[in-house]
Amino acid sequence: MSQHLTLYGLKTCDTCRKALKSLAGAGVEVTFVDLRARPLDPARLVQLLDSVGDAAINRKSTTWRGLGEDERAQDPAQLLAAHPTLIKRPVIERSDGALSVGWTPQIAAEFGGT
Numbered sequence: 001m002s003q004h005l006t007l008y009g010l011k012t013c014d015t016c017r018k019a020l021k022s023l024a025g026a027g028v029e030v031t032f033v034d035l036r037a038r039p040l041d042p043a044r045l046v047q048l049l050d051s052v053g054d055a056a057i058n059r060k061s062t063t064w065r066g067l068g069e070d071e072r073a074q075d076p077a078q079l080l081a082a083h084p085t086l087i088k089r090p091v092i093e094r095s096d097g098a099l100s101v102g103w104t105p106q107i108a109a110e111f112g113g114t
Contacts, residue, residue, distance in 0.1 A: 022113030
C-alpha cells in the first residue's frame with residue numbers, strides 16, 4: 001500500500017521542491033498545496049501550532065525580518081494567518097493527520113527520501 005502525503009509550501013521554495021523530488025523518487029504519492037494560493041484555514045493553523053509549536057514560524061525568513069516588534073508579538077495563529085509565508089516549509093501532513101515541518105534528514109529518511 002503506497003503512502004499519501006499532503007505537502008504545504010511555496011512553489012518557489014527550494015526546500016519544498018527538494019522534498020517533492022525526493023518523495024517522488026521514493027514512490028510516495030504527494031498532493032502539493034501552495035500556501036500563497038491556498039493558505040491554511042484557522043483550524044488547521046491551530047492544529048499545526050498544537051503539533052509543532054513555535055517551530056511552525058520561520059524566523060529566518062525575509063517576511064519575519066520585515067515585521068515590526070508589535071507584529072512579531074501577535075498570537076502565532078493570527079500572525080501565520082496574516083502572513084502565510086512565515087510558515088516553516090514544507091508542512092507535511094501524513095495520511096493519519098499528523099503534521100511536521102521542515103525537510104530534515106530525519107524526515108526525509110522516514111519517507112525513504114534523501
